[in-house]
Amino acid sequence: MTTVLETRNLRKDFGALKATQDVSFRLEAGARHALIGPNGAGKTTFINLLTGVLKPTSGEIFLNGDDITSVRRDRRVARGLVRTFQINQLFGKLNVAESIGLVISERRGHGRDWWRFAGKLPGIADEIAQLATDFGLDSVLDQPCAGLPYGKQRLLEIALAIAAKPKVLLMDEPAAGVPEADRHEVLDRISALPSDVSILLIEHDMDLVFNFASRISVLVGGALFAEGTTAEIANDPRVREVYLGGGDE
Template identity: 55%
Template sequence: MSSAETVLSASGLVMRFGGITATNNVSLNLKRGARHALIGPNGAGKTTLINLLTGVLTPTEGRIELLGEDITKLAPHKRVTRGMVRTFQINQLFDSMTPLETLALVVSRHQGLSAQWWKPLGSDKRVVERAGELLAHFRLAEVAEQPVKQLAYGKRRLLEIAIALACEPRVLLLDEPVAGVPAGEREELLQTVAALPADVSVLLIEHDMDLVFSFADRMTVLVNGTLLTEGDPEQIANDPKVKEVYLGHGAAHV
């Protein structure tokens, strides 16, 4: 498999809601192992584009391919089984469960053991080992047996990403991972995002320019539902069009 292989491709995506065009002929290619950021001011069409990629919306025009397969009309849950996972889709955690129980449940389901999830956790060594690996990687080991409702918000965000990784994605869409996280908890989250597995292709949707520029090796800028430009971080930071778009939006790097 070539390192330059495109794992996710969107071509000419158009999304119309009545007379409104929310996404206008947008194309995007995500390479294997990429760290790709999708940025743009509020109302740029980022959420619509992500909803198209993940199957929440079906495009008016255009095509989406995952690992060379046309998934344009595929249901969201089927995209997950084919390797595309979005943190935003995991929109709530089970407050009464612990991180260990939560991850054991997800790992069991992913490994085809969902009918047995209720068995004692120690009954399947594979589940316990994988859950333990995820707890360690996402800095959750010390809170593994605390009810989720007692976790600090940053830890809850880490657990959401851990759940996504438990599904063993080929493509991971991170939807504003640091949104709402207090300043004192951000560094741990930023370090964990930076240490995501190299073989997972990541598309980051984020307003925090510090995170974007420290994480991404490729960036796509959307404005008014249209692709403004794409390039590496240095090209984006020095692009006059991007500077104009972000003027007054507090983006220190641009």
């Protein structure tokens, strides 16, 4: 299979703290891959390195075979590496339609004066409508993002990521904080994401992980501890001991 995202001996030190320890990782084309580990394992640090929020102490990052270790964050997005956040990052004063239109306009090269183009360029209105339908947001298009129920906010952030037309999507705990009543909708929308988008999911919800992922990597203490299929990870006694609740009773 084709590798779309790869790290080689990726390391990040914060003084004496080794947050990421020589992680060599591959994400395959079309993957549904989960990254799990106990609190403090370095999962979000790893995502921040991949997206350019943090600079690695050493090691390399490759996207579709190109070295992007020193590429700026915005250029990584332009190359197709997109993320969602553990805590929503939305345009609070814009409404849902405006938010989606802004991302589409930015993707088309009109981000600086997007308001002139959002309703005029061919296809933008149709794309906004389609994304809103795909993510259950068609009934709230005119509502400000800050006033949306939290479940809808999570769906909107995923919709904004997809509006950027990613090749690789990094999702940092997309179900975190979602009320139980809205949880199934969020999980269903995640399961229906386009199959040509390669996805790396960070998540503590094991139901979501095992229902979504076909492959799982486990980080412990900033190092890659185990990797395999969902069945292999679920049955690995070392993983069960450090993360999934211990060994056999």
